[in-house]
Amino acid sequence: MKLDELDKKILGYLQQDAKITNKELSAKLNLSVTAIYERVKKMERSGVIAQYITLLNKDIVGLGFQVFCHVKLEKHAQNAIDSFEKEVTALDEVLECFHVSGDYDYLLKVLVRDMEHFRNFMVSKLTTLKYIGSTQSSFTISEVKNTTTITV
Amino acid sequence: MKLDELDKKILGYLQQDAKITNKELSAKLNLSVTAIYERVKKMERSGVIAQYITLLNKDIVGLGFQVFCHVKLEKHAQNAIDSFEKEVTALDEVLECFHVSGDYDYLLKVLVRDMEHFRNFMVSKLTTLKYIGSTQSSFTISEVKNTTTITV
């Protein structure tokens, strides 16, 4: 789908605030409410707009301990990959899992309450998965930048 | 803030869909629209609910090439850290940057169009930052799991 400058501006605002009204957008962009409405609907239909979601505050919710786990598998046969990917996806603590190139196979973003909970996650969840080879963990000292906003 | 089971269910639905109406929630949870409304407002005020945002489809938007960059700084003096963090935050291609423990100092999530664009990002942006020591990149082969939904 081709996006013109107006579409890109709409996406800019929507990425920051899913609840901005068409009326507010129409005022910012000097278009009628209906014109905004049609453009947004078109971007929803084409899939450019994937989802409207709510972000929670990790710290307030008590999950401020963020860890990146580098995982190597023992075997790289298809069944090992399928098994690991299925099992790791089922873990609530794992928000992200990417199959990556390089020294290890997977990079995981893990969210837990504290070191105590992380230890428990490692011992009784992650390292019990089938075909797990080695893991290496990096603890987050500080979040320098963390956005979902794409510059289109 | 203390969250009861009802609050947690509301958060579960809101995290998946920021546009779910209070009416829909009230039907799912057998509460009045006003009761839902009050609970949501309270969670907004307390900061549990941080933001309502829109997610775009990276692939459709033409930014489907995802790379994790491990960065080591040359110096670890405060001014070097401040300088690097400020500069890296300004880069649109860098969606996430975490100061982490381990063999390297920072872990970056970088989003670009393709390898060509990544090469350009490395050569003319990332490696030109002050105090950059070494970098190591991992390319994403596949996205196994990628959610923002926290289990509360």
Add this chain to the structure above:
DNA sequence: TTTGAAAAGGTCCGGAA
């Protein structure tokens, strides 16, 4: 694709339990 106007539906109060 755009517009204004009107119907349909949701948000957000006040007052009461």
Add this chain to the structure above:
DNA sequence: TTCCGGACCTTTTCAAA
């Protein structure tokens, strides 16, 4: 905290350009 009812605002549809 909960509920109901109503005022207000937003979304959605429509005919027209």
